[in-house]
Amino acid sequence: DSGVTQTPKHLITATGQRVTLRCSPRSGDLSVYWYQQSLDQGLQFLIQYYNGEERAKGNILERFSAQQFPDLHSELNLSSLELGDSALYFCASRGDRGNNEQFFGPGTRLTVL
Amino acid sequence: DAKTTQPNSMESNEEEPVHLPCNHSTISGTDYIHWYRQLPSQGPEYVIHGLTSNVNNRMASLAIAEDRKSSTLILHRATLRDAAVYYCILRAVLKIQGAQKLVFGQGTRLTINP
Numbered sequence: 001d002s003g004v005t006q007t008p009k010h011l012i013t014a015t016g017q018r019v020t021l022r023c024s025p026r027s028g029d030l031s032v033y034w035y036q037q038s039l040d041q042g043l044q045f046l047i048q049y050y051n052g053e054e055r056a057k058g059n060i061l062e063r064f065s066a067q068q069f070p071d072l073h074s075e076l077n078l079s080s081l082e083l084g085d086s087a088l089y090f091c092a093s094r095g096d097r098g099n100n101e102q103f104f105g106p107g108t109r110l111t112v113l
Numbered sequence: 114d115a116k117t118t119q120p121n122s123m124e125s126n127e128e129e130p131v132h133l134p135c136n137h138s139t140i141s142g143t144d145y146i147h148w149y150r151q152l153p154s155q156g157p158e159y160v161i162h163g164l165t166s167n168v169n170n171r172m173a174s175l176a177i178a179e180d181r182k183s184s185t186l187i188l189h190r191a192t193l194r195d196a197a198v199y200y201c202i203l204r205a206v207l208k209i210q211g212a213q214k215l216v217f218g219q220g221t222r223l224t225i226n227p
Contacts, residue, residue, distance in 0.1 A: 002156065031211060043157065043200070043217040055212040090156045094213065100145070100204075102215065104156030 003027070004093050004105035012111045018079040021108045025072055025093030031055070032074040033094070033102060034066055038087035049074055081112045117201045122222040125191050133186040133221055135201030140181050145204040147215065148175065148186050150197040157200065157217075160186065196225045 003026035013019055025032050034046040045058035049068035060066075063081075068074040078085060088109050092102040118136040125131045137146070148160040161168055161175045163184075168175040174187040188195055200220040207214060 002158075004156075031213070033213075033215075035217075042219055043151075045214055045216060048212060048214065050211040055209055056207060056214045058214060058216075092156070096211070100147070100162055100213075101159040102149075102157075102213070104158065107156055 002103040002105060004091060004103050006089075006091050006105040006108050008108060009106070010109050010111075012113065013081060014113055015081055015083060017081050017112075018077065019081065019110065021076040021078070021089050021091075021110075023074045023076070023091030023093075023105060025074070025091075026095070026103055029093035029095050029103070030072065031094040031096075032068055032072070033092040034060075034074070034076050035090040035092065035104075036087045037090060037107075038084075041087075043090075046076070078110070083112050086110055086112045117203060117218050119199070119201050119218060119221045121219065122224065124224045124226065126226045127193060128190055131188040131191045131195070131223065131225075133188075133199050133201075133223065134183065135185070136183045137201070137203055138182045140203055141205070143206045145206070146175065146177060146181075146184050147202040147204050148173070149200045149202065149215075149217070150195075151200070151220070152194075152197045160199070162204075191223075191225050193225050193227060196223060198222050 005024045030051045037043045046060040048056040088107045092104045147162040149157040151157045176185045198220040
């Protein structure tokens with residue numbers, strides 16, 4: 001158990017809809033990262049937040065957005081969903097003070113029908 | 114982002130050492146070399162990282178070539194639980210404080226035979 005929790009575990013929705021994925025980082029970790037893992041694209045970094053502010057950006061679509069709240073939990077919002085958005089979405093957290101290890105949650109499996 | 118090249122798959126036997134290679138010929142002087150692994154149906158898990166010198170921890174050893182264009186992850190005594198996809202990642206040092214970006218490649222699928 002990494003200490004990172006993600007909800008829900010599974011999500012099934014239809015094209016065009018909007019969903020919100022939630023992540024609670026390990027206690028005290030200021031950084032939260034979001035990744036997408038699909039069969040054709042592999043594991044892709046989407047975005048990082050650090051203490052509420054966006055710090056690094058990867059291949060995140062404009063239809064996707066994220067935020068980190070004062071209690072450090074984070075949400076990833078996916079809108080106008082397409083079939084190709086079906087994937088596993090992982091959240092990871094990292095401590096401060098030069099710690100280089102990211103701790104990954106169990107993921108949320110999104111299926112778009 | 115600098116790229117890494119790994120074999121698609123490798124196979125080894127239980128209780129034997131495993132050497133997982135990674136080529137990164139375009140590595141820059143400040144890139145760190147990270148290894149993560151992903152066990153079936155789980156999120157990735159940190160294994161080890163290094164910059165220039167060889168590194169050891171309770172999970173594995175990382176041997177880095179003198180020119181830093183390649184590295185090898187060494188599992189000293191493989192167990193069935195080590196069957197996973199192993200990712201070799203180059204992490205650039207970003208200018209923004211606290212920023213970190215890991216770019217995963219396709220990884221090496223390691224199979225361990227009993």
